[in-house]
Amino acid sequence: MERFKVLDGWRGISIICVLLGHLFPLGPKILRLNEAIAATGMVLFFILSGFLITNIIIKDSDPINFLIKRITRIIPLAWMTLIITLWLTKASGHEWLSSMLFYANLPPFGLKDITSHFWSLCVEVQFYFLTAIFLFFLKEKAFYVFPFLAIFITGNRIFHQETISIVTQFRMDEILAGCMLAIVYNFGKKTKFYISKINPLVVFPLVILSAHPLSGPINYLRPYLAMILIGSTLLAIKKTKINGVLESGFLFYMASISYALYVFHGIFSSTWLGSGDKMEKYLKRPLLLGVTFALSHLSTNYYEKWWIETGRKIIKSRKLKKQQMV
Numbered sequence: 001m002e003r004f005k006v007l008d009g010w011r012g013i014s015i016i017c018v019l020l021g022h023l024f025p026l027g028p029k030i031l032r033l034n035e036a037i038a039a040t041g042m043v044l045f046f047i048l049s050g051f052l053i054t055n056i057i058i059k060d061s062d063p064i065n066f067l068i069k070r071i072t073r074i075i076p077l078a079w080m081t082l083i084i085t086l087w088l089t090k091a092s093g094h095e096w097l098s099s100m101l102f103y104a105n106l107p108p109f110g111l112k113d114i115t116s117h118f119w120s121l122c123v124e125v126q127f128y129f130l131t132a133i134f135l136f137f138l139k140e141k142a143f144y145v146f147p148f149l150a151i152f153i154t155g156n157r158i159f160h161q162e163t164i165s166i167v168t169q170f171r172m173d174e175i176l177a178g179c180m181l182a183i184v185y186n187f188g189k190k191t192k193f194y195i196s197k198i199n200p201l202v203v204f205p206l207v208i209l210s211a212h213p214l215s216g217p218i219n220y221l222r223p224y225l226a227m228i229l230i231g232s233t234l235l236a237i238k239k240t241k242i243n244g245v246l247e248s249g250f251l252f253y254m255a256s257i258s259y260a261l262y263v264f265h266g267i268f269s270s271t272w273l274g275s276g277d278k279m280e281k282y283l284k285r286p287l288l289l290g291v292t293f294a295l296s297h298l299s300t301n302y303y304e305k306w307w308i309e310t311g312r313k314i315i316k317s318r319k320l321k322k323q324q325m326v
Helices: 005-023 033-059 063-088 093-100 113-160 173-187 189-196 200-210 216-234 241-246 249-256 258-268 278-283 285-325
Strands: none
Touching: 005 033, 005 216, 005 241, 005 249, 005 258, 005 285, 033 063, 033 113, 033 173, 033 200, 033 216, 063 093, 063 113, 063 258, 063 285, 113 173, 113 216, 113 258, 173 189, 173 216, 189 216, 200 216, 216 241, 249 258, 258 285, 278 285
């Protein structure tokens, strides 16, 4: 599959924003900068996810292959950590069921403090299964639904005045905007040209502003501003200094372990490593980060890698069987 080095850079930036927003003080609380930076990280992550998923669909519209890829990439680490944390925290039956089936972000919420960051994974997994349904009925035409669904969800947010939410029907337009970027990348020749001319340094502050909880109606533009930001570097005709930064080894490494970082940082920040008064909490931060990065490196290169390779083998076997039947 085609590798997008620039997108690896954005994935690295997205997890850095999430870590900064969740683990470090970014200014006086009244400014709510932590919320803005964390939300910026999430919208970048969702755009990347939507783009890559749609790109996969355009090349392979088999819903079973799609689910195998996503399940073997996401579920093993999520379930392993959920089983341990929910058992240790004596979770209720509703918390167990909603967390393991990834609908804990929907009312009545099944999220605990230690698993609160899993709301975004719930949105992601729900999108996977919605996409699989579209693929089953529409095959390779499924991706045509995404732009209309994105606009519908944004309209629903405006109608209900939901500027930023963890509930799927008020947040999925961020993933769907990434799907729109993939459609532009593959089919929108004129639109690609216009986006390529946009300066990402101008758009990035607007994305952060649109992620701020107090910025009002501009929040509704967050999915599309983030789509333009990432698209402006992905579609750039000439390689710029910004693209050079995005393709750096450091951001590539951060991107490669980003999923595990996302899972573990939220878990450990709700344990002794994240406890105490303000001074004690931040004195522990190097230890928390050390444990998080070490486990993320091991998980990515051993545990997750095994499951991903297993998924690829299953898909390869399915394709061989189909070829033999023809």
